[in-house]
Amino acid sequence: MDWLSVIPPFVYIALVAFGVVLVTVAYLILLERKVASWTQDRIGPNRVGPWGLLQPLADGLKMFFKEDYRPGGTDKVLFTTAPAAMMLVVIVAMAVIPWGGVHRVETQISVAAGQDVLAAAIASIPMNADLVGEPRVVEAGTYGIMYEYAFQIADLSIGLLFLVAVLSLAVYGVVVGGWASNNKYSFIGGLRATAQMISYEIPLGLCLLTIVVMTGTLDLGQIVEKQAHYWGGVIPAWNVFAQPLAFLMFLTCIHAEANRSPFDLAEAEQELVGGYHTEYTSMRLGLLLLSEYAEMIVTSSVCVALFFGGWHLPGLLGPDAQHPAVTSSWVVVLLRCAVYFIKVLVVIFVFMWVRWSMPRFRFDQLMMLAWRSFIPLSLVVLLATAIALYFAVAQDESFRSLRRIDGYTALLLFGVNIGLLLGAMVLSRVLPPPPLTNRRIGIPGSRFSHTPVPAAGEVEAVVQTKREFLVGVSNQL
Amino acid sequence: MKDTEIIELQEPRLSVADQFYVPQMLVGMGTTLKHMFMTLTGKDRVIQYPEEKREDIPVVEGGMNLRTYRGVHRLNKDEGGRVKCVACFMCSTACPAHCIHIEAGESPWADREKYPIQFDIDELRCIYCGMCEEACPVDAIELTHEYDIVGLTRQEMIFDKEKLLKMYDQTVEKEPM
Ligand code: SF4
Numbered sequence: 001m002d003w004l005s006v007i008p009p010f011v012y013i014a015l016v017a018f019g020v021v022l023v024t025v026a027y028l029i030l031l032e033r034k035v036a037s038w039t040q041d042r043i044g045p046n047r048v049g050p051w052g053l054l055q056p057l058a059d060g061l062k063m064f065f066k067e068d069y070r071p072g073g074t075d076k077v078l079f080t081t082a083p084a085a086m087m088l089v090v091i092v093a094m095a096v097i098p099w100g101g102v103h104r105v106e107t108q109i110s111v112a113a114g115q116d117v118l119a120a121a122i123a124s125i126p127m128n129a130d131l132v133g134e135p136r137v138v139e140a141g142t143y144g145i146m147y148e149y150a151f152q153i154a155d156l157s158i159g160l161l162f163l164v165a166v167l168s169l170a171v172y173g174v175v176v177g178g179w180a181s182n183n184k185y186s187f188i189g190g191l192r193a194t195a196q197m198i199s200y201e202i203p204l205g206l207c208l209l210t211i212v213v214m215t216g217t218l219d220l221g222q223i224v225e226k227q228a229h230y231w232g233g234v235i236p237a238w239n240v241f242a243q244p245l246a247f248l249m250f251l252t253c254i255h256a257e258a259n260r261s262p263f264d265l266a267e268a269e270q271e272l273v274g275g276y277h278t279e280y281t282s283m284r285l286g287l288l289l290l291s292e293y294a295e296m297i298v299t300s301s302v303c304v305a306l307f308f309g310g311w312h313l314p315g316l317l318g319p320d321a322q323h324p325a326v327t328s329s330w331v332v333v334l335l336r337c338a339v340y341f342i343k344v345l346v347v348i349f350v351f352m353w354v355r356w357s358m359p360r361f362r363f364d365q366l367m368m369l370a371w372r373s374f375i376p377l378s379l380v381v382l383l384a385t386a387i388a389l390y391f392a393v394a395q396d397e398s399f400r401s402l403r404r405i406d407g408y409t410a411l412l413l414f415g416v417n418i419g420l421l422l423g424a425m426v427l428s429r430v431l432p433p434p435p436l437t438n439r440r441i442g443i444p445g446s447r448f449s450h451t452p453v454p455a456a457g458e459v460e461a462v463v464q465t466k467r468e469f470l471v472g473v474s475n476q477l
Numbered sequence: 478m479k480d481t482e483i484i485e486l487q488e489p490r491l492s493v494a495d496q497f498y499v500p501q502m503l504v505g506m507g508t509t510l511k512h513m514f515m516t517l518t519g520k521d522r523v524i525q526y527p528e529e530k531r532e533d534i535p536v537v538e539g540g541m542n543l544r545t546y547r548g549v550h551r552l553n554k555d556e557g558g559r560v561k562c563v564a565c566f567m568c569s570t571a572c573p574a575h576c577i578h579i580e581a582g583e584s585p586w587a588d589r590e591k592y593p594i595q596f597d598i599d600e601l602r603c604i605y606c607g608m609c610e611e612a613c614p615v616d617a618i619e620l621t622h623e624y625d626i627v628g629l630t631r632q633e634m635i636f637d638k639e640k641l642l643k644m645y646d647q648t649v650e651k652e653p654m
């Protein structure tokens with residue numbers, strides 16, 4: 001009985017994962033500053049330690065030693081709860097990320113005579129592991145058993161659902177923080193975050209559904225496993241190749257979900273000072289900033305799991321071709337974690353790259369993007385995927401049992417995606433243009449028109465004219 | 478403003494690529510990627526300040542011409558080592574920031590009537606416009622090329638007569654009167 005079986009695996013996976021993630025979060029801030037300076041022909045922080053590598057330490061120290069100030073009129077409880085809640089939610093969401101596939105362990109147990117062998121075996125394996133096969137007799141009183149567990153903190157069969165539910169809660173941190181600050185800028189930041197969330201959760205959910213329809217499971221580990229094979233022997237069966245359009249929409253939506261530029265309206269520093277964290281100082285501000293980066297890690301991890309095959313890297317498969325997720329080697333498990341992490345870092349780099357390339361969207365543009373293009377488009381993609389899969393299933397009986405997309409189906413889905421993209425392009429030319437927002441509209445009585453201010457007795461008539469005018473305007477639009 | 482004075486502009490109709498945003502976005506991201514590579518291959522535009530200074534770099538390469546630079550003040554001395562200033566208050570009158578404070582006293586020397594007993598310049602309020610230098614009838618006050626002056630308190634940054642005269646001793650080699 002070694003220490004591995006005394007401590008359930010999810011405990012040490014959790015400890016290591018949180019350690020790695022929290023350190024990464026600190027270094028992501030440094031990376032962001034570096035990327036920012038590289039795009040602007042600068043070098044970035046390079047004074048603290050070699051290449052500025054100790055900068056996060058200095059930043060953290062600064063955060064700790066700043067005055068922990070709470071302005072008057074704030075809601076004392078909510079003001080402190082908001083950053084904590086935000087960080088908590090993101091950390092909880094990290095639990096279902098399938099870092100390293102399934103680890104299979106072979107071990108031996110000794111059973112006293114007269115004891116139930118199966119019960120003893122089940123009692124000896126870690127909490128969240130499953131027994132594989134029957135215990136087999138090695139010698140009298142000693143049995144060889146085999147068990148496997150998913151190398152993630154919580155192996156939920158509804159992982160994706162859990163993730164969507166939990167991640168949507170992160171917006172509460174923004175809203176509550178903005179409200180509790182007793183500051184108009186913070187409040188507007190919170191309001192914007194709300195409106196943004198209800199717009200972007202819908203296409204995000206629809207893109208997730210597209211993948212769920214393809215793979216037939218909500219278990220993130222299994223979604224990854226189903227991408228761990230090849231189409232035509234060479235192309236890795238990652239969903240991004242079958243669903244480029246869904247991926248593009250998903251990527252955009254997680255930018256909005258993580259409150260990242262170009263959708264960082266909630267903290268738009270040029271208009272709203274600091275947005276929802278205007279009034280925050282010290283480590284409370286630190287938590288808000290860190291949770292933004294932690295959320296980036298989570299959303300990128302989901303993106304990698306759904307579209308980039310998670311831990312799958314060509315050439316890095318488990319011993320069992322039928323179940324590529326299963327491996328009995330520690331080295332492979334750790335390598336898989338490394339591959340996963342590197343993929344996540346690449347996606348995060350894209351986040352940063354986009355941030356320093358795109359100007360921020362205006363609010364009406366953001367809404368237009370969500371409601372006029374993403375929601376219809378993602379609905380159509382979902383529908384088309386379902387129909388395409390229906391025909392694919394009708395042809396291929398083995399699909400129903402394994403539910404792995406084969407090369408032809410992938411090609412079909414790719415074609416459908418590109419077709420929809422082109423169709424949308426054509427349609428966008430044919431459809432009438434969107435209403436002209438932000439146009440100056442002369443309203444009687446406003447300072448832009450010369451309609452005189454009505455006398456006391458005439459108010460009724462003026463209101464009537466105004467109403468007619470507005471109805472006329474809205475008919476025009 | 479009258480309604481007739483307002484010109485309402487129509488947005489130009491976007492091309493398909495523009496309307497779809499993604500191609501144009503990729504062009505923009507290409508630009509930033511190009512700059513990232515340029516920086517990473519050593520073509521950044523950073524001057525590592527305390528080690529490198531702008532005055533050491535040619536002006537066409539982003540350097541700075543010190544001859545026209547207006548830095549911290551100095552009070553000039555004449556051949557006898559006496560302060561040149563005659564406390565005429567021209568500079569403090571001309572100063573738009575009101576940061577020169579002079580207290581005049583009767584001069585101990587025969588060739589002038591007054592001299593400054595006290596001469597303070599608040600270097601934090603000064604906007605380094607050079608008006609004092611222009612106004613001085615005896616070229617007693619001048620702006621040097623020193624720009625990296627530091628102090629830990631505001632009080633330290635109010636330069637008195639001694640400090641300003643010391644400034645002259647420090648800079649007279651480099652910048653003769
Ligand atoms: S440089 Fe301008 S602001 Fe400064 S002391 Fe002279 S006159 Fe005043």
Ligand code: SF4
Pocket residue numbers: 561562563564565566567568569579612613614615616617618
């Ligand atoms: S520095 Fe020049 S202008 Fe100012 S008081 Fe002295 S003599 Fe007059």
